[in-house]
Amino acid sequence: MKILFIGTVDFSYSCLEHLIENNFKICGVITKRKSNFNSDFSDLTPLCNKFNIPTYFDEKSNNETKEEFISNQKPDIIYCFGWSYLLPTSILNATKHGVIGFHPSLLPNNRGRHPIIWALFLGLKKTGSSFFIMDKDADTGDIISQKVIKVSPQDTATTLYDEIKCIALNQIIDFSNHYQNKGEAPLRIKQNKNQGNSWRKRGKLDGIIDFRMNSLSIFNLVRALTHPYVGAHIEIENKEIKIWEVSISKVDYPINYEPGKVLDIIDNTKIVVKTYDSAIILEKHEFTELPKINEYL
Template identity: 50%
Template sequence: MKIIFIGSVYFSKVMLEKLIDLKANVVGVITKKNSDFNSDFVDLSTISRVYNIPFLYTKNINNQETIYWIKKLKSDIIFCFGWSSLLKKDVLQICPMGVLGFHPALIPENRGRHPLIWSKILGLEKSGTTFFFMDKGADTGDILDQKEFKISFQDDAASLYEKMIVNSVDQLKFFLPKLISNSYSRIKQNKLGNTWRKRDQIDGLIDFRMTSESICNLVRGLSKPYFGAHCIYGDKEIKVWEVELSTCDLNNFEPGKVLEIINDNIKVKTSDSAILLTKHNFETIPSVGKYIK
């Protein structure tokens, strides 16, 4: 089974390396030279050069140059793991087995954008990883394999990313032989389920009128490898990378008020208690009694 691999993020790198480790017949790689969109961007050409796999840089996965390059390789299937734009009909129909895609959620629930981030911000207790055959919709094709993972309150973006990788590698080892031997099955999705929207900058704003737990989920969901949550102090946007729950019995204090400074840790009043900002980009630590928006 000849495979063309498409990807441009760290997850793509892990999966491509695993395919090579499993002796899969990867006949081509499509990737990007750079990306302003993905904070976890990886150029896969380095791996391609090491293993003498033909590769193509593209800015448009659906253009005629890319389509011609794919057709020329005469592969059986495309694996598209970690690509930020939808593949159109002309690409989806090239290979006899179609295009295998990936989504880090338990579709049909939670299709759409930023699934790891939204699952943490919303305080979900579980998510998962799904491999599916791509069609013209977004995350709507037949499911090949799906596996759940738990989300703890202490999880952040990095730990969820790692859970996603561990799940996915296990799944790849399970379903790759089935694809090769044509002994796999496809499970149609129902039309139920939701689709998450694209995040805006304001979705990363810490509003201290939120509960302390909600602020923890927001900050942890946007921590590295992503772009970070932020608050406003004066006229400056300040990144906040790590927080901890704290306590406060002063119910007559307004949210956003700085209650205490412990070394460089900033204790701030929230709607229901307090939060401790433990890793942040404040150049000047605000004084007790000041307000952070």
């Protein structure tokens, strides 16, 4: 079975490497040389060069179209893992088995953008790893493999990303073996497009820490946007200051203190700030100069 691979993020690199290590035939790769769009962008070129895999870089200067590249490689199936664009029908219908896509949620719930970020920010207790046969819409095709993943209150974008990746890599080998040995998907669960929901694209305003929020909401926001993503931030005098890790203070501060007031500095690094309902400790941040106690953020 010849697989053509499409992807451009850290997850893509891990999947491609795992397929190669398990002796699946990769007949071509479609990727990008760089991306200002994906904060978890990963260059697939080292893998492609090492294993002499024909590579197509998606850029305007190409003389060859993606469709022409795919036709020349003659794949049996296409895997599209970590590609933030809808594929045209000409690619969806280019192979015998179609295009297999991936979405880190429990489809049909939580289709759309930034599924790991929204799951953490909203405090969900579970998410999923779903592979499906792509159609013209986003994340709506027939499901061929799905696993439930528990979300711990201590999970961050880093830990949840890694956990989903670990589970997904095992799924990929399982359904790839099935395609190779049986010539078909292990299962096909049709999605009801009228069920579930679709998350919107997050914007810059969604990453601002407002200390009028309660402490749990701020905690969830920061853990959702930490590495490998862009980080939550506060704005002071038109400057953004990234906040990478926080904890909820166990100290009971007077309820009549206003949100945003700096209550304490711990170990000359950690900043305790009043929130709507308690206080939050800024554990890892990018302050070049610490604020003073009783100042406001």
